Amino acid sequence: MSSGSGERVIGRRSSGRLGRSARLVAARLLQLVATLLLILLFAFVVFYILPGEPARIMLGPNATPEKVAALERSLGLDQPFPLRLARYVGNLLRGDLGTSLRFAQPVTRLIMERLELTLSLAAGGLLLALLVGAPLAFIAARHPGGLIDRVILALSRIGLAVPPFYLAILLTLAAGALFRSFGGVRYVPPHVSLTASLRSLLLPAIAVAVPRVAWVVQFLRGALVEQFEMDYVRTARGKGLSRPAILIRHLLPNALVPLITVLGLVLAELFSGALIIEQVYNLPGLGRLLVTAVEARDFPLALGIILVIASLVVLAGTLVDLINGLIDPRLAHARPGRGTVLR
Amino acid sequence: MKRRRTLPRGGRLALVLLLLLLLAVLLVPVIDGGRSTVMDPARRLQPPSAAHLFGTDNYGRDILICLFEGGRATLSIAAGTILLGCLAGLVIGALSGFFGGRVDWLLMRFNDALLSFPSILLALLFITVLGGGRWQLILAMGLMFTPSFARVVRTGFMQQRSSPHVIRVQVMGASPWRVMTVHILPLILVRLSSAIAIGLANAILTESSLSFLGLGIPPSERSWGRMLHDAQSFIFEAPWFAVFPGLIIVFTVLLAFILGSALTELRSATISPGDVPAPEVAPAQHPVVEPPADALLGIHELTLAADEEVVHGISLHVSAGEILGLVGESGSGKTMTALAVADLLPRGVRRRGGRIQIAGQNPDLLSAHARRRYLASKVGFCYQDALTALNPLLPVGRQIAESVRLTGVRDTEAIRARVLELLTKVHLAEPETVARALPHELSGGMRQRVLLAMALAAEPDLILADEPTAALDGETADIVLEELGRQREQGRGILFISHDIDIVRRLADRVAVMRHGRIVECGPTEEVLTRPQTDYTRLLLASQPSFARRGLLLGIQTGGEKP
Numbered sequence: 041m042s043s044g045s046g047e048r049v050i051g052r053r054s055s056g057r058l059g060r061s062a063r064l065v066a067a068r069l070l071q072l073v074a075t076l077l078l079i080l081l082f083a084f085v086v087f088y089i090l091p092g093e094p095a096r097i098m099l100g101p102n103a104t105p106e107k108v109a110a111l112e113r114s115l116g117l118d119q120p121f122p123l124r125l126a127r128y129v130g131n132l133l134r135g136d137l138g139t140s141l142r143f144a145q146p147v148t149r150l151i152m153e154r155l156e157l158t159l160s161l162a163a164g165g166l167l168l169a170l171l172v173g174a175p176l177a178f179i180a181a182r183h184p185g186g187l188i189d190r191v192i193l194a195l196s197r198i199g200l201a202v203p204p205f206y207l208a209i210l211l212t213l214a215a216g217a218l219f220r221s222f223g224g225v226r227y228v229p230p231h232v233s234l235t236a237s238l239r240s241l242l243l244p245a246i247a248v249a250v251p252r253v254a255w256v257v258q259f260l261r262g263a264l265v266e267q268f269e270m271d272y273v274r275t276a277r278g279k280g281l282s283r284p285a286i287l288i289r290h291l292l293p294n295a296l297v298p299l300i301t302v303l304g305l306v307l308a309e310l311f312s313g314a315l316i317i318e319q320v321y322n323l324p325g326l327g328r329l330l331v332t333a334v335e336a337r338d339f340p341l342a343l344g345i346i347l348v349i350a351s352l353v354v355l356a357g358t359l360v361d362l363i364n365g366l367i368d369p370r371l372a373h374a375r376p377g378r379g380t381v382l383r
Numbered sequence: 384m385k386r387r388r389t390l391p392r393g394g395r396l397a398l399v400l401l402l403l404l405l406l407a408v409l410l411v412p413v414i415d416g417g418r419s420t421v422m423d424p425a426r427r428l429q430p431p432s433a434a435h436l437f438g439t440d441n442y443g444r445d446i447l448i449c450l451f452e453g454g455r456a457t458l459s460i461a462a463g464t465i466l467l468g469c470l471a472g473l474v475i476g477a478l479s480g481f482f483g484g485r486v487d488w489l490l491m492r493f494n495d496a497l498l499s500f501p502s503i504l505l506a507l508l509f510i511t512v513l514g515g516g517r518w519q520l521i522l523a524m525g526l527m528f529t530p531s532f533a534r535v536v537r538t539g540f541m542q543q544r545s546s547p548h549v550i551r552v553q554v555m556g557a558s559p560w561r562v563m564t565v566h567i568l569p570l571i572l573v574r575l576s577s578a579i580a581i582g583l584a585n586a587i588l589t590e591s592s593l594s595f596l597g598l599g600i601p602p603s604e605r606s607w608g609r610m611l612h613d614a615q616s617f618i619f620e621a622p623w624f625a626v627f628p629g630l631i632i633v634f635t636v637l638l639a640f641i642l643g644s645a646l647t648e649l650r651s652a653t654i655s656p657g658d659v660p661a662p663e664v665a666p667a668q669h670p671v672v673e674p675p676a677d678a679l680l681g682i683h684e685l686t687l688a689a690d691e692e693v694v695h696g697i698s699l700h701v702s703a704g705e706i707l708g709l710v711g712e713s714g715s716g717k718t719m720t721a722l723a724v725a726d727l728l729p730r731g732v733r734r735r736g737g738r739i740q741i742a743g744q745n746p747d748l749l750s751a752h753a754r755r756r757y758l759a760s761k762v763g764f765c766y767q768d769a770l771t772a773l774n775p776l777l778p779v780g781r782q783i784a785e786s787v788r789l790t791g792v793r794d795t796e797a798i799r800a801r802v803l804e805l806l807t808k809v810h811l812a813e814p815e816t817v818a819r820a821l822p823h824e825l826s827g828g829m830r831q832r833v834l835l836a837m838a839l840a841a842e843p844d845l846i847l848a849d850e851p852t853a854a855l856d857g858e859t860a861d862i863v864l865e866e867l868g869r870q871r872e873q874g875r876g877i878l879f880i881s882h883d884i885d886i887v888r889r890l891a892d893r894v895a896v897m898r899h900g901r902i903v904e905c906g907p908t909e910e911v912l913t914r915p916q917t918d919y920t921r922l923l924l925a926s927q928p929s930f931a932r933r934g935l936l937l938g939i940q941t942g943g944e945k946p
Contacts, residue, residue, distance in 0.1 A: 280759025312501035315934035
């Protein structure tokens with residue numbers, strides 16, 4: 041073994057996969073903090089630099105000067121800008137997002153009361169996007185350019201063009217036509233009855249999921265077609281492996297990374313979809329709360345909700361990176377922001 | 384390869400329909416003169432009829448005419464959004480892409496943070512402060528569309544900055560401003576056009592969503608999303624009120640998407656490399672030699688074709704215990720020939736004719752399944768690029784084990800032992816560690832030897848070795864060559880593809896020279912390499928640096944001394 045002795049298997053240092061994952065999580069958490077700070081800064085600048093006095097805008101044209109002054113004091117508007125930002129961050133760290141102007145209640149409590157519904161709706165949408173999108177992508181990728189492929193791609197394109205709220209209206213119409221007794225969606229919390237809760241969320245989840253199914257199909261199909269053309273698949277064929285064996289042992293693990301990536305993107309987009317769908321079906325979730333806050337110019341409430349959703353989105357991104365790093369160790373080597381070239 | 388200069392048919396149709404829609408949106412309300420959009424309780428919520436094609440709304444207005452009128456708000460807001468986003472994106476992307484370095488890093492971090500965030504939320508944040516309305520929407524949405532445009536522009540600038548043309552103008556002393564605006568910008572605009580079309584679709588969707596939520600344009604004005612908002616309360620009473628505004632949104636967005644992807648195709652076609660040079664004169668084919676009856680591999684008049692023929696009726700054979708060197712420049716069809724033997728041709732390349740005989744069998748006569756098994760057991764393929772030929776996510780030991788299993792070994796322990804034996808055979812130290820490693824954890828030389836071990840695993844009669852030493856240092860190359868020599872001694876036949884004449888001379892018993900998909904010369908190694916019969920072989924020999932060093936220049940014949 042004269043010549044081989046000098047060679048080492050690289051990438052198996054003492055830190056191991058777990059150490060690398062820990063570093064990745066730390067990097068992503070740092071990114072979470074940075075993103076939140078950025079949004080905060082952005083929001084504060086928009087709120088305080090743009091023309092007009094915020095307090096007056098919020099209270100409307102008929103407010104007395106005393107009322108305006110009182111609101112300015114309660115918002116801390118009489119204090120310098122950096123101090124206000126610092127105070128907000130300080131309160132944020134203690135879980136205090138301020139007080140809603142419209143509801144005169146702590147923003148944190150208002151959000152907590154409605155978070156469950158929005159999360160269930162997003163989860164349902166994610167599940168549907170995966171269960172419908174992934175099989176369609178596989179079917180389309182079997183014969184790229186074939187009739188089935190083209191039909192599925194055309195359908196997914198239409199799916200992308202249909203606004204979720206329009207789909208929601210159509211679904212309501214269809215349900216009304218099919219079931220005489222259909223009287224609209226009425227949300228049932230899961231602790232009352234799990235099955236009734238699932239049933240009440242079915243239509244909203246479908247409406248939220250359809251454009252995302254289209255995403256999953258287009259993204260995953262592309263990744264699969266690309267993988268099918270890879271040399272390692274040819275190697276596997278050359279070994280005489282059966283189609284299912286190639287699919288399960290070789291293709292699926294490699295297609296999993298793009299799938300999880302797209303699911304992360306889908307989840308982020310599902311939150312904004314849920315905001316609108318909740319409005320259509322009159323569901324008491326974060327989305328309706330946000331719309332109310334925006335309508336009422338309830339700035340503390342709107343900012344609080346947006347920060348919570350931003351955190352959820354970045355957390356989902358972290359989770360995606362983590363899972364992908366476990367599936368494909370090459371990705372864990374890549375440190376975010378360093379532009380590592382992967383082959 | 385033809386360059387595409389015109390839009391695909393679908394894209395053209397979409398463009399025409401969009402322009403027609405735009406025309407209707409501009410003209411129809413003028414022609415109508417407000418007659419059909421006047422409130423008239425007598426016509427309240429009438430279903431579609433000849434007088435009112437799409438029915439009437441809750442104030443008795445004609446929905447079709449309202450749609451054209453509402454299109455003005457929807458389309459102008461979308462256009463304003465894209466204009467703002469595009470201009471801001473151009474500035475940011477151009478600065479970032481042209482100057483690179485720290486400017487780029489900072490701008491792109493900011494950009495990514497905004498991109499990773501659901502954009503409608505940012506728009507809502509703005510609207511909380513600014514309130515609804517046309518200009519507020521354009522401002523809010525324009526800012527949320529900026530990051531994606533910035534990214535497109537940046538990528539374009541990055542690519543163009545290093546293009547030969549731009550470097551030439553820069554060397555000639557053009558100012559950065561001039562380079563940016565005159566030489567780079569026009570090329571970026573092609574790239575940007577598809578982003579604009581897709582952005583337009585998304586802007587229409589966003590405006591509709593916001594107006595539908597009641598947060599977009601005020602109730603006094605009309606847009607498609609706003610109409611849907613108003614229709615919500617009458618869903619069951621007057622479905623047409625909601626259905627038609629939604630349909631026109633879907634229709635417009637779909638057209639813009641189609642136009643966008645057609646423009647993408649146009650874009651990728653314009654930056655694709657030019658035409659592939661056609662071969663000058665078809666070289667003469669070496670006369671067909673009937674392979675000996677006991678040949679391990681017999682290729683008879685094999686023709687392969689993609690869009691055009693790439694291999695033109697070649698004939699070759701490899702006997703047991705023989706190494707046939709197949710030489711020729713890259714693109715001459717060597718690899719395609721080997722892949723055809725193993726029935727592993729890439730998508731798009733087909734066998735047009737010819738016969739292949741392996742170990743006395745014509746695999747074409749077997750069923751697909753049987754052929755796979757037969758070829759896998761008889762042919763071991765040592766691929767050229769070891770990194771891509773191995774599955775990146777499977778430990779190499781398990782990848783070799785798959786081939787071992789083919790020889791009928793089922794016992795896990797026995798398979799493991801055989802894998803380690805194979806790895807040791809190709810001189811890999813610490814075979815246990817190597818077996819557990821993923822391909823990227825190994826060096827290039829180690830991967831190539833793993834691939835060789837895999838080719839040997841099924842104990843095949845025939846080995847197809849495609850440039851197995853191209854990426855290796857001398858010492859590692861020797862290990863591979865020695866092992867191939869040993870395999871020959873054990874009676875295996877080897878098709879050895881290489882462009883390195885030195886190695887072929889050392890290893891091969893016979894040599895075939897391939898050019899433009901034809902065999903131009905074939906014979907015993909010494910004969911072909913010392914007394915080449917064709918100009919092409921002479922040229923090929925002369926182009927090898929080591930031969931040139933030894934004075935074996937074009938047309939000069941030397942004795943057959945072995946290196």
